Amino acid sequence: MTPVPNPPxxxxxxxxAYVGxxxxxxxxxxxxxxxxxxxSLPPGTVITMEYLSGRLNFEVEHGLVRRCWKG
Known part of the structure; x- marks a missing residue:
């Protein structure tokens, strides 16, 4: 699979590497x-779908990162 390029x-x-x-x-x-x-957001948090370049999101449960995504 081709890696997704990083926008400016x-x-x-x-x-x-952030998970866990x-x-x-x-x-x-x-x-x-x-x-x-x-x-950092708790599981199930309702968020908007807009993409913000440079932003990193974490889903955190029991103090640990479960999921990480850009935007």
Whole structure:
């Protein structure tokens, strides 16, 4: 499968590496890698579907990142 290119303003980063990290550690790492904003959401949170370049989202349950996605 061909990798999805990073739009301008988005860091080249391995999003799978965030899964399993404690939320504060994942947020710190994301900011160090250039993501802004970074948001942590509980499972099932209703969010809008707009894509914001440079934003990293975490789904956090019991203090650990379950899922990570751009936008």
């Amino acid at each position: 303003g988005e860091p080249a980063d391995d999003l799978a 990290l404690a939320a504060p550690d994942a947020e710190r790492r994301a900011r160090e890698h250039g993501w802004s904003p970074v948001r």
